[in-house]
Amino acid sequence: MDAPFVYGRIALDMNYTDRDKETLLLKNNFLNLINTVIISPRRWGKTSLVNKVKNELGKEYRKELIICHLDVFNCRSEEHFYKAYSNAILKTTLSTWEKFIAGSKKYLGRFAPSVSFSNTAQTFELSFGIDMKEPNLSVDDILDLPQILAKDLNKKIVVCIDEFQNIHGYADSLAFQRTLRAHWQTHDKVATVCMAVNGIC
Numbered sequence: 001m002d003a004p005f006v007y008g009r010i011a012l013d014m015n016y017t018d019r020d021k022e023t024l025l026l027k028n029n030f031l032n033l034i035n036t037v038i039i040s041p042r043r044w045g046k047t048s049l050v051n052k053v054k055n056e057l058g059k060e061y062r063k064e065l066i067i068c069h070l071d072v073f074n075c076r077s078e079e080h081f082y083k084a085y086s087n088a089i090l091k092t093t094l095s096t097w098e099k100f101i102a103g104s105k106k107y108l109g110r111f112a113p114s115v116s117f118s119n120t121a122q123t124f125e126l127s128f129g130i131d132m133k134e135p136n137l138s139v140d141d142i143l144d145l146p147q148i149l150a151k152d153l154n155k156k157i158v159v160c161i162d163e164f165q166n167i168h169g170y171a172d173s174l175a176f177q178r179t180l181r182a183h184w185q186t187h188d189k190v191a192t193v194c195m196a197v198n199g200i201c
């Protein structure tokens with residue numbers, strides 16, 4: 001007999017039930033560019049909820065709204081975070097690899113970016129050519145990337161960051177959180193939606 005429920009994967013389409021109020025609230029936050037943090041214990045449906053809103057608004061507001069998604073579960077340092085953040089934003093906003101290469105040079109040229117291709121996975125990936133541990137290095141260009149792209153493309157951008165609690169393990173997590181706040185609060189064309197686990201992660 002086929003199992004009537006899907007468990008352990010993101011709940012999609014027919015498998016998604018309820019959460020009507022939360023869906024409406026989150027849609028309004030996306031459209032009004034309100035920064036949002038969704039916190040719950042594991043398996044309470046954070047990713048599924050954000051994914052549902054992303055899919056529904058992505059279709060309806062395709063012309064004016066870009067929604068990026070990244071999962072920082074495997075990002076064990078600020079450097080990894082910056083790489084995942086830049087890749088997700090550039091990949092979603094600049095659809096082809098030609099635009100991706102041009103965009104990485106235009107917007108992140110200071111970081112000496114290089115792009116590698118994977119034929120098997122049919123994907124491409126940006127890496128930084130300079131040492132991100134350099135103490136005087138400013139990461140403004142990376143953290144302001146969605147705001148600058150939103151202005152250039154004349155669109156709104158929502159950046160959804162999954163497993164955000166992971167940044168707690170970074171070397172100087174508090175300083176990193178302050179840096180993020182300092183940048184994100186100045187963005188008027190971008191909203192950041194963070195999903196985080198409380199309790200044991």
Ligand SMILES: Nc1ncnc2c1ncn2[C@@H]1O[C@H](COP(=O)(O)OP(=O)(O)OP(=O)(O)O)[C@@H](O)[C@H]1O
Nearest residue numbers: 006007008009011016017042043044045046047048
């Ligand atoms: N609205 C929903 N309707 C039906 N099933 C759901 C719904 N939301 C979540 N689920 C079920 O719960 C499981 C956990 O959902 P999801 O992965 O979205 O939670 P999560 O809070 O992001 O979990 P984690 O903290 O581990 O990342 C899914 O595999 C799915 O089976």
Ligand SMILES: [Mg+2]
Nearest residue numbers: 046047048162
């Ligand atoms: Mg999740």
